[in-house]
Amino acid sequence: MAMDGDAPIGRSGAYAKGVARRQEILDRAIEVFAERGAAGTSLRQIAQAIGVSHAALLHYFDSREQLLVAVYDHAESGRDRGGQTASGAVDLMVEAAVHNVAVPGMVQLYSTLVAAALEDGAGESRPFFTDRFERVRGDSARRIREEQKRGTVRNDIDAESLASMLIAISDGLQTQWLLDPSIDLEGTLAKFQDLIAPR
Numbered sequence: 540m541a542m543d544g545d546a547p548i549g550r551s552g553a554y555a556k557g558v559a560r561r562q563e564i565l566d567r568a569i570e571v572f573a574e575r576g577a578a579g580t581s582l583r584q585i586a587q588a589i590g591v592s593h594a595a596l597l598h599y600f601d602s603r604e605q606l607l608v609a610v611y612d613h614a615e616s617g618r619d620r621g622g623q624t625a626s627g628a629v630d631l632m633v634e635a636a637v638h639n640v641a642v643p644g645m646v647q648l649y650s651t652l653v654a655a656a657l658e659d660g661a662g663e664s665r666p667f668f669t670d671r672f673e674r675v676r677g678d679s680a681r682r683i684r685e686e687q688k689r690g691t692v693r694n695d696i697d698a699e700s701l702a703s704m705l706i707a708i709s710d711g712l713q714t715q716w717l718l719d720p721s722i723d724l725e726g727t728l729a730k731f732q733d734l735i736a737p738r
Contacts, residue, residue, distance in 0.1 A: 548609035548663060549600040561599045564591060565613040569645075572610060576647035582606065604655060608663040611648055627691070628682040628702065629732040632709045636724045639713065643720075646713050653710070676702045683735075693737045701735060 551558055567589040582603040586593045600606040618638060625631040639646045656664035679702035686692035692701070708731055716722045 548612055548667070549605050550598070560595075564589065564596070564599065565610055567591075568606070568610045569614045569617075572648050573614075573642040573644045576644040576651070602663070604652075605663045607648060607652055608667050611645070611652055612667065614645055626682070627686055627732075628679040628705055629729065629735070631679075631682065632705055632731075633725055633729050636709065636713070636728050640716075640724060643717065646717060650714060650717060672706065675706060679705055690737060692735050696735075705731060 547561075549561075551561055568585065571585070571588045580588070580603075582596055582600075583593045585603070585606065586596045596606060600609060618635075625634045652664050653668055655662065656668040676699065680698040683692055683698040683701050683705075687694040687698060709728060712722065712724050712728055716724045
């Protein structure tokens with residue numbers, strides 16, 4: 540995820556007007572992808588859907604993949620800025636799952652980009668998601684260690700392993716939910732808390 544002070548994905552624009560235009564494009568793209576996802580759409584079709592010219596997109600982004608990664612990063616950054624109420628690792632994942640259920644197109648976009656990251660060693664997806672998974676694992680492990688100290692999470696399994704399992708469960712459930720929306724994403728994920736409670 541592009542943190543404050545990190546270079547943006549793609550080109551940001553040389554002047555304030557260009558920066559604002561790029562932000563507007565990403566905001567509009569989030570609305571479009573939240574409704575319908577991004578599967579099977581070309582850069583030209585995306586430009587048409589968000590109401591800008593193909594040339595305008597190419598001014599800021601070199602490829603469809605770069606745009607999609609920037610859109611996902613922008614959406615996730617916006618959600619993070621909105622604030623998190625959960626303190627525990629599982630609660631935070633449940634909170635994210637509740638948010639994701641409301642925007643299935645963004646879950647589809649996430650899944651599409653992770654799949655691209657596995658296939659493409661040189662594109663934008665692989666470094667973005669490698670860094671993202673490392674950051675999420677680190678944050679989850681830190682939260683789990685704090686919970687282990689408080690005695691609310693079992694301490695016979697190291698925090699890093701539990702963090703990796705939690706992410707795998709969350710991503711796997713989201714994939715199942717995309718295929719079958721009757722899956723109780725929130726409730727099933729919350730049950731992981733019971734599995735890691737002290738015995």
